[in-house]
Amino acid sequence: MSVSIDISGLSHERIHVVPSPLAELGMALHALSEPGHHPGLQGWATAVSTRLDPCLADRLCEADFLWRSTFSDVFAPFAGLPGQSTLPGATLAEELDQLDKLTDEQFVDAALEFTCQSTYSEPDRNLLADPAVQRRALDLAAARGPQQVKFTQRLLDEPPVVRAWLRKLLEDCDEAFFADTWARLSHQLAADARLKTDLLRRKGLAEALKALSGAVSLDESEQLITVDKITTGRTTTGSGGLVLVPTSLGWPHVMVLHRKGWQACITYPISAPGLTAPPTVEQLTRRMAALAHPVRMRLCRHLARGSYTTSELADAHGMTAPEISRHLSVLKKADLITTRRRGRYVQHQLDISVVSRLGSDFIEGVLR
Structure with a gap:
């Protein structure tokens, strides 16, 4: 599975490498809420969380x-701004002003991405006027939890109120x-942006993309640019234009913005924090055997992003719940x-801290 970007006719002048606060x-918020995805940031996350x-912690x-x-x-x-040529702002305040310029429909659609439902392939949805579409959004949110249902209902009923609430939260x-x-x-992000530019x-887009990530x-x-992802999109x-956004806190994630009508964007990591100690050889053998099955590998690619119910996974992979x-x-x-x-939902998630150690575990196991 992958996400592809057709760049036919794209000149180098319309490709920009720009950091985004x-x-x-x-x-940063992702790393604070999902520290297992970022073992190298646990010290930073702990220091921030304790302060x-x-x-504010409750609001987050x-x-x-x-x-x-x-x-x-x-x-x-x-x-998402008209013309598909706007670049990220130099300051957080500038980018929050850009957020205010999105239409309510754009904002609501983007904010509902947490429901597992890909909205990229549904360009004609009318979230703010179609009751059937709204019911579907609420049904999907129910599998996520009561907070998500409450948020979704509030978002559909009062988009301006939620927009103001989110801006205030980010400013705080x-x-x-x-x-x-x-x-x-x-400074580190700006230096990497200059190097990639x-x-x-000097060497062209192919070499620049290769330097972003092995997944690109x-x-x-x-x-055609292809990014190896668990989703399929084009x-x-x-x-x-095409915007490449470096991130220091985002390793190992490579994100592709491919929403219909929005400017294409790839967010790529510039650093890779160190990992922790290995398990026993018996545990390693069991884990590698479990990952040998192609279906389980596909499930792991899905579960690496977050926690999902059995029914959600069955729907996403075209299989039965059993x-x-x-x-x-x-x-x-x-x-x-x-x-x-x-609540009444059981959710599963890949243990990133375990999987991230498998390579070094194997080397230590065969040399022990």
Whole structure:
């Protein structure tokens, strides 16, 4: 599975490598709510979490589904502005102003990405006027939990109120911890952007994309960028541009914004924190055997993004719930996934800290 970007007719002048403070804030919030995805940031996450005002911490918990498992396009508002040529702002305030310029329909659609429902392939949805579409959004939110249902209903009923609430929340995060983090990271991100821009000019787009990530490639004959992802999607730059956004806090995630009508954007990591110690050889053998099955590998690629119910996985992979349950059982016995109950729903998630160690575990195991 992959996401592809048709770049036919795209000149190098319309390709930009630009850091985004709002995107990095989104990554920071994700790392705080899902520290298992970022073992190298646990010290930073712990330090920030312990200093947070309890009121702000509660507000972040209320909204963490917006960034826990899905990188919502509300963190890349520049891409949704008319003309598909706007770049990220130089400051967080500028990008929050860009967020305010999105239509209510754009904002609601992007904010509802947490529901597992891909809205990219539904360009004619009318979230704010079609009762059937709204009921579907609420049904999907129900599988996520009561907070998501409450948020979805509020979002559909009062988009301006939610927009103002989100902006205030992000501004408070900036004041509480992100301004200091951005001051430390912005120079590193700007330096990487300059290096990638220079590489693009000297050696071309193929070499620049190769430097972003091994998951990104270019078929020059087809004029097609392909990014290895768990989803399948396609977009085109058309008359717009392509924006490459470096992130320091986002490793190992590579995100592709391919929403219909929005400017294409790839967010790529610039650093890879270190990992932790290995398990026993017996555990390693069991885990590698569990991952040898192609269906379980596909499930792992899905579960790496967040926690999902058996029925959600069955729907996403075109299988029956009993078939999914059998594969989940094997993964659970290998200690590769964790399970938790949220009300009447049981959700499963890949244990990133375990999977991230498999390579070094194998080397130590065969040399021991």
